[in-house]
Amino acid sequence: MSATIIDGKQLAQKKGEMIKTALERLKTQGITPGLAVMLVGEDPASETYVRNKQRACERMGIHSRLIRLPTTATEQHLLDHVVQLNEDPHIDGILVQLPLPVHISTETVIRAISPEKDVDCFHPLNVGKMILGETGFLPCTPHGILVMLKEIGVTLSGKHVVVVGRSHIVGKPVGQLLLNEDATVTYCHSRTENLSSFTKQADILIVAVGRANLITEADVKEGAIVIDVGMNRVNNKLVGDVEFASVRDKAAFLTPVPGGVGPMTITMLLENTVYAATKARAVMA
Numbered sequence: 001m002s003a004t005i006i007d008g009k010q011l012a013q014k015k016g017e018m019i020k021t022a023l024e025r026l027k028t029q030g031i032t033p034g035l036a037v038m039l040v041g042e043d044p045a046s047e048t049y050v051r052n053k054q055r056a057c058e059r060m061g062i063h064s065r066l067i068r069l070p071t072t073a074t075e076q077h078l079l080d081h082v083v084q085l086n087e088d089p090h091i092d093g094i095l096v097q098l099p100l101p102v103h104i105s106t107e108t109v110i111r112a113i114s115p116e117k118d119v120d121c122f123h124p125l126n127v128g129k130m131i132l133g134e135t136g137f138l139p140c141t142p143h144g145i146l147v148m149l150k151e152i153g154v155t156l157s158g159k160h161v162v163v164v165g166r167s168h169i170v171g172k173p174v175g176q177l178l179l180n181e182d183a184t185v186t187y188c189h190s191r192t193e194n195l196s197s198f199t200k201q202a203d204i205l206i207v208a209v210g211r212a213n214l215i216t217e218a219d220v221k222e223g224a225i226v227i228d229v230g231m232n233r234v235n236n237k238l239v240g241d242v243e244f245a246s247v248r249d250k251a252a253f254l255t256p257v258p259g260g261v262g263p264m265t266i267t268m269l270l271e272n273t274v275y276a277a278t279k280a281r282a283v284m285a
């Protein structure tokens with residue numbers, strides 16, 4: 001079998017068109033959504049992601065504001081900015097690019113963001129609502145994965161999803177989102193013994209660990225759907241957590257790196273920003 005490659009770039013563009021329509025509706029009410037991005041330090045990968053978020057906003061006509069702070073910035077300095085942004089009527093969404101320098105508490109900063117402006121869906125209130133299946137923000141990368149799975153037409157109810165990785169950004173929330181879709185979810189992580197015995201059971205395998213080529217064809221069931229969230233630089237080349245060449249011969253569907261889940265993350269962020277602006281400012285028909 002040769003897997004169908006799920007083109008995240010193309011799907012992100014298609015979703016982008018729908019977001020544009022929502023933005024045009026807001027424009028007729030004189031509303032331009034605003035997104036504030038905070039970047040602390042000079043991590044090159046974070047610089048790229050933040051630049052891409054800003055460019056995506058520009059393309060869409062979303063107002064974006066970048067707040068750059070040096071690595072030496074204090075937690076209080078960051079919190080002062082968050083408080084200002086919480087009160088700024090032109091800003092609908094606030095995100096703090098992660099990771100933060102080690103001397104700053106990520107938890108403290110995220111809790112300071114107004115839940116109504118938390119477009120990353122990292123605030124405990126929004127995480128709780130997401131787990132309960134209540135209407136509200138959905139976390140960007142997990143939501144992007146869900147959109148990809150729906151796009152290929154897979155029935156999620158009753159499927160065995162194995163998530164490898166338990167990060168707050170991807171692993172934990174993606175499992176919860178899929179549980180809400182009635183999938184049977186197994187979480188694996190760095191302490192899991194005999195990882196392969198779990199991954200081989202997966203109808204849908206989601207790998208978000210950050211270890212190049214962790215998953216090879218021997219770890220995958222014939223005909224599985226494999227979603228690779230990994231992003232690793234090996235010899236100056238970006239590769240995922242899944243050994244693409246071997247797994248593509250075994251899986252039914254496979255996401256590439258780059259060009260898979262990554263582009264969906266930014267599109268779902270734009271969707272959350274439009275959602276925040278609509279909720280805060282739009283007059284509903």
Ligand SMILES: Nc1nc2c(c(=O)[nH]1)N[C@@H](CN(C=O)c1ccc(C(=O)N[C@@H](CCC(=O)O)C(=O)O)cc1)CN2
Nearest residue numbers: 049095096097098099120140258259260261262263265
């Ligand atoms: N506040 C947040 N911090 C981080 C998040 C997040 O969702 N919110 N996720 C990641 C980084 N990230 C977005 O911030 C992100 C990572 C990768 C991509 C992407 O499009 N990747 C491309 C490749 C880009 C490259 O060449 O390096 C792809 O996969 O095709 C988008 C967003 C951690 N921090």
Ligand SMILES: [Mg+2]
Nearest residue numbers: 101102104106
């Ligand atoms: Mg920290």
